[in-house]
Each structure stands twice: as C-alpha cells, then as structure tokens.
Amino acid sequence: MPKPTVTVWMEEGVHSAIFAQQAVVGVFKLPLITYLCCVIGLPPVHPNVHSTQKGRLLMSSITSTQVVSLSTQAPRPLPVWRRWLRKIEWRLLLLPLIGLLLWQGWALLAESNYYADFIVPHPDTVxxxxxxxxxxxxxxxxxxxTLREALSGLFIASLIATALGYIIARVKIFDYLLTPYLIFLQAIPVIAISPLIIIWFGSGLASKVVIAAMITWFPMMxxxxxxxxxxxxNLREMMRANAASRWQIFRHLEVPSAMPELLGGLKIAVTLSxxxxxxxxxxxxxxxxxxxxxxxxxxxxTPTVVLAVLMLTVVSLVLYSLVAMLETSLLSWRKAGKP
Amino acid sequence: MIQTQTAILHADHIHHTFTAANGQPIPALEDVSLALAPGTFTALIGPSGCGKSTLLRILAGLVKPTSGQVQFGGLALDRPQRRISLIFQKDNLMPWRTVYENIELPLQLAGVAKTEKEQRVAHLLSITDLLGFENHYPAELSGGMAQRVAIARGLINEPDVLLMDEPFGALDALTREQMGQELLRIWATTQATVLMVTHSISEAVFLADRVLVMSPRPGHIIREVPIPFTRPRGIELLTDTTFTQLAAQIRAAIH
Structure with a gap:
C-alpha cells in the first residue's frame, strides 16, 4: 500500500489553488487582527467545470466558513523609554574609559624611563x-x-572631479578619450611631486591647496x-516619459540618486584633504x-610633534563626522522600511 | 474599427526593428495600426516578447519607430508629451521621495503652482486610498500600495491618454483582482483614454471596452474583440457565461 502523502502548496491565485487541491487553507491579513485563518474543504465540483466558476464557488464558501483559528495580536510597539534607550550611542560611554586607559598606559610607559624623553614624551608634557x-x-x-588649505583643495577638487566624472559617466567618447590620461595623473605619487608643486606655486596657501586637490579629486571623480x-x-525612462528636461533629470533624478556614492567619496576625500x-x-x-x-x-x-599629530587627527575626525552627519540627514530615507 | 478622425491617439502602419548585440536585426513590430477613441478603455494582450511594451513606448513618444507614424490629437508625436501618461510594470518610484513627493513629481516638472499641487495631490491620495501614507517612503509600502502610488502619479497631470504596461504584473493574484476594480473606479472619475498591456485574459475582458490580440514576434494585431458589458462592472461578472466565452475566444486567438 503506498504511503499517504500530504502536499502543501503555497499559492496566491485563487483559481490555481482550487484547480488541484482537495482543501484550501486561506490566510488573510485584516486590519485589526493580524491573521485570520480558515480551512475550506472544497465542495465536490465536477472536474470539467471551468476554473473561474470553481473560484466563485470557493469564494462564496469562504464567507460562510467559520473561522478555525485566530492568531495573536500584532506585536505591541515599544514603550517610549525603550525607544529612547535605543537611540543612545552606547559606544560613546566607552570613550572616557578608553581615553583614560590610553593616557595612563602612555604615562606609565613614559615614566618607566625605559625610553628617553625625546622618544616617548610624557603626556603631561604634551x-x-x-x-x-x-x-x-x-x-x-x-x-x-591647515583647515583652510584642506577645505579649499577639497572644494576645488570636488568641483572639477564631479564635472569630469559626470561627463565621463554620461558621454562615451569622453570616457574613451579622457580616462587613460586621468589615470595617468592619478598614478603620479602626490608626495613625490609635492616639492615640484612648491617650486611652481610658492610656499604659501596656493601650493597646499593644489596638493590637497590633487590627492582628493580621484576618489570624488x-x-x-x-x-x-x-x-x-527605469527611473530615467519614467522621467523622459514625463517630458522632463535634461536639467530636470539632473536636478531631480541624477543628483539625489547618486547622493549615497557622492557622500561615500566625500568621506574618503575629506580625510585625504x-x-x-x-x-x-x-x-x-x-x-x-x-x-x-x-x-x-x-x-x-617631541611633545610638539605629538601635539601636532594629535591635532591633525582631531581635524580629520571632526571633518569626517561632519560629512557623516550630512549623510545621516540627507540619506534618512534609506532607513525607511527597515526594522 | 474606430474612425481615425475621431481618435485621440492613432498609430499608422508602425514597423519597428531592433538591432541585437551581434548586429542582427530583430523585427519587433510589423505593420501595427490602431486608433484609440477618446474616453475608451482598450486592452492589448499577446504572448511574451511580442513587442507589446515596445508598441507602448512608441505610443508614448519614448521610442521612434523604424517606420510609420503616431498621431496624438491630430499632430505627429515625436517626443513624450505631458498629456500622455505612461504607467510601468515596476512602480518606478523614487526611493528618496515620500509618497507625496513621488505623486507630486509630474506637477513639479510641469511647474505647477504650490497650492494647486497640494489640492491635486490630496485629491489623488484620496481616490487611490492612500490618505495617511503621504509621508511614507516607498520602501515602507506593500507592492499593491506602491503600484497605487505609481497610478496616482500617472493620473496627477490629468492626462488625456493613459498608457499602462502591465501595471499589475508585479502583484500577487489577489491584490491584482482588487487593483483592477480600483482602477475602474478611479478611471470612472477621469475622462482618460486608456490603453493597457496585460498578460491576463480575464483582466483584459473585465476591464476593457475592446481587447486587441497581438501575434508572437514580429508583433501585429491579429484580432479585435469588442467587450459588450455595461459599466460599472462588478466582480460577479467573472462568472458570467458571456464573460467566459469571450475569454475563451481570446485564449483561442492567442494560441
């Protein structure tokens, strides 16, 4: 005797569901109760009856069938205080602890007199x-x-790099002609060429701006x-179907759509500047x-060197955080629909 | 056949050929002529890859046919018009815009004043049953709701012609039936001329005044079936004998 088998078939279509089945379990989502579940034994219908008519028969039997089971209510929303707890940056609470540990470790190392003062200066001296x-x-x-040099370089580089990047992305011939030379430019080590830049642009603001721009334009592009x-x-086609002008496509589609990548590039570029x-x-x-x-x-x-390096780090961190904050506010839509 | 003089959108002997990646020409459409009378609902049905979507893009002015001409309101159509609205199979919503901002987009592109924009968006939110969701992002919506937003966006300009490319294709069967009924309800409040591409025979018969059947590629119209049912049409129509016969007739024409 063959083993009896139970086949469960998940189906969205009413017609195909009843075409092959002997019983149908209907699961419905209702506004108040999350799920309503009922089992409907199919009425004996002649196999030659058209599926559409079978479907109507089934639909009418659903309304008269009693509800077999009711699932639990929808999960309750979190209370206010728990939502606030979730918003707190718990990592930041660790910051004083880690800072203190580093400072103390550094002080211990300096006080051990194992290294000379000019190699590991005491944090108090710094x-x-x-x-x-x-x-x-x-x-x-x-x-x-330093901030002025870095930001001016970044600003100029961003203008040039986004304009170049845009035409390279949109116009094939520019991609074909320009890209090899741009990669050649990027291949020049900025650190190696910086003495030349100083010779050409002097030792004032201009040369630093040029160097900062040279190091940041590539990630931006x-x-x-x-x-x-x-x-x-698809969105391009939708815009065209709405008779959008080139400028409107740029302003309302390309810029907001490319914003995540642009901000990603800016995050890299801002510390590089x-x-x-x-x-x-x-x-x-x-x-x-x-x-x-x-x-x-x-x-x-050495304490002055350490101080300067620490300050450079702080400047980078602050600039990075500003871009990260900009990202959070501009790309808040990306959080939508995620738990 | 509808007299071409009274038609709002009229395609005359359209041929269209694609060039494949290997340089081979692929004929997609062959001598397609059709005329849409104002205020009518036409469904276009045919096997996959028969060029239905291409035809719709040509009628929207997005694609220039290899030969033949499209006339809109008596003038040659050479580029997309605001009076013609195209609704896609995918909702094509901008994920960074809220429901409200997505619906508003065509008005923004047309430079409509703020107060009028607000009124019209509010009206469409209510007829598409989206009130209360205007500040949601597309990622927070179900497939059916997202498609309703796309339909609202397609109607916001009060277009003369509404072209729909399998607008319910991405939806599950139950939502689809519901959306079809809602579409009829919404359509009744506008005077738009509708041409809808669909894969579903019963959907075509349920919604349309006439059904055009296309052949496999290269596509041409092989059959025109007028649908006699009066409106408003209810779901009980699906079990009507005439309905079943018409559906069978169309099914036979496709195969």
Missing part, C-alpha cells in the same frame, strides 16, 4: 605644550591654516562616475599643523 600654544593663540592659527552610472534606467595639506606643509611652509610637526622635529621637541 598637555603643557597644548596649554602654551592655546594661550599664545598659535594653536588656533595652525589649525585654521570615481564616486561621481559610479553614482551617475548607477542611476536606474588633511593629509594633502600636511604633506604640502612638510615640504615648505611657515604655518600650519604639518609645519608644526617639522618645527618640533627641527628643535628636537
């Missing part, structure tokens, strides 16, 4: 330098100079190309955090 340079205002000047190429062709400014200042400068590093090294004052 703190003293910070206070001195804060008091005479030179710290703010150095930070401001690649981000633009990827972003524009990723614009959905600080690197570019510092590199320029290493070669030749009279102010700026990179200059401060070289100055400290020149007079064998």
């Amino acid at each position: 703190w003293a330098r910070l206070e001195e340079r804060w008091a005479d205002g030179s710290l703010v000047t150095h930070v401001a100079v 690649i981000a633009t190309i990827v972003g524009i190429r990723n614009v959905s062709p 600080v690197v570019g400014a510092a590199v320029g200042e290493f070669v030749s400068a009279r102010e700026g955090l990179g200059y401060l590093v070289m100055y400290g090294r020149g007079i064998s004052d």
